[in-house]
Amino acid sequence: MKRLAIGIDIGGINTSMGLVDRAGDVYAESGFRTSEYPYFEDYSAYVKKLAASLQELCEAIPSGAQLEGIGIGAPNANFYSGRMEWPVNLWKFRPEEPNPDDKRRIFPLCDDLEAYFPDVAIRMTNDANTAALGEMIYGNARGMRDFIMVTLGTGLGSGFVSNGQMIYGHDGMAGELGHVIVEPDGRACGCGRRGCLETYVSATGIKRTAFELMARDRTPSVLRKVAFDRFDSKMITEAAEQGDALAIEVFDLTARRLARALADAVAITSPEAIILFGGLAQAGDLLLEPTRRYLEEYLLSTYRGKVKVLLSAMDGNSAAVMGAAALIWE
């Protein structure tokens, strides 16, 4: 009997899903816009739309195959409770809540999907953890029992694997490397505190660093021609590739802060490798080379020369869905 799983990636803009097998073959794919009205505002409408899409996807299950489970990667997802807890950019309210300003924004997605799919395992964790699981089963972490996954998107996510197991923590919410504090009283973070790693190392962080350097120094740069609101991290990558001195320094500073936080994380879990994934990781050697160099400089001597820094082997588009499905293979 062929065993299949559905992987779902829930992002602020798109919800993507795929029907896959353990070997990584994709049988069917679909998706819709999370941000489409009413899904973006109304959680119950979202659940209905998601269930309908899943049922459609199930029609692609070949005869003789069986759906083993549904794995979900989602922001602020709690592995143990199967709920999304205060996701920042999703669902303003649940209709069953009397007060739309209700701050208890907790969405029990696993339970709600179970009503539609009572006979299959449904598991959910945050998207950095699914990226780690995907990397462990399909990517550059195959065969590794101890590694750190770092996802560099709008924010910075992370997943820690030790002894071959995902670290979910006591409350199911472990792995928030983006919110270790690298600069006390530093940049304001969306979490309400200051100096978090993701305010420096992420697509938005690197943009803030570029503006800080343009203010601080007089180095000429093509970046000076672009307004803050039109700016994105790809422009910095392109400028650095063209040899723009300021853009190169932006990567250097970014790598240095990332390496400092990684050196501290290595002192805790002592991984075989750190794997970088996501938009900013696509800058490749611009980020990788200085990160490796500074990491060696900052590491406690015990760990020097032992920790690989690698780029993800997963293709950006399918990685999230394959990683979510990996929750079922784990």
Added chain:
Amino acid sequence: MKRLAIGIDIGGINTSMGLVDRAGDVYAESGFRTSEYPYFEDYSAYVKKLAASLQELCEAIPSGAQLEGIGIGAPNANFYSGRMEWPVNLWKFRPEEPNPDDKRRIFPLCDDLEAYFPDVAIRMTNDANTAALGEMIYGNARGMRDFIMVTLGTGLGSGFVSNGQMIYGHDGMAGELGHVIVEPDGRACGCGRRGCLETYVSATGIKRTAFELMARDRTPSVLRKVAFDRFDSKMITEAAEQGDALAIEVFDLTARRLARALADAVAITSPEAIILFGGLAQAGDLLLEPTRRYLEEYLLSTYRGKVKVLLSAMDGNSAAVMGAAALIWE
């Protein structure tokens, strides 16, 4: 058949050992001075002395009981290789090494003891990890699957337990929270870097903080009457208990730095509790109360109100030996 284990605690000054059972009953104890010539200088002499002491201890095994294994807690011990790697204060040389200045100071203690005890399991890890295992089996972490052990002695050691398992890391050397950097370009550390947590939070760290405050401020204090070399952390505890304002501020600053490092560690492993052990932990509420308060302040909101900060339930004298034996019960 009654199952017994021997726990060995190797410290820079004393080597202690005990014959115990799973319930924590002690059948026999012994020990000798690690620092006695020639043990302190000569690793081979040390192994012979240790083996002889163990054989003596084995005479206390009652008939009908069986020695299941020997667990060892030791500085810089590698769980996987069974070797002590560059222990700072132990054994200047191994006689089989031609050059006493040889920097490859690696001591394969598990292998060397196996020659004397071929039929029992012999396992070794660092002393903070054995403290964590002891706490999990006999102490305040009973029933916990996710916690952080922090040992506050001359330095700061740590052991991380996730999913009910010790995190040893890829190289067997995980759990060096004492060497996360809390103050870039801060105090010089024995590891050769600057700003490590243990230069602030440990018996020596709190002493350095006291001297820094005496230099910086004009606050009167009984501590001003004591020379640096005569100073110890107990004096600060006693002064703070008497209401000495400077000593109280020393604890406040110490707790603040500890809490900041702990908040970052919580963002990685999300534990149920952090358990403090060792000389400085005996200051009790002087350290515990501000640590709890600052931890809540520094934590990412996801984790607030969820993480207990507790003192160890283990008695200082037997804890190390019981913890080492716990390597066999794990």
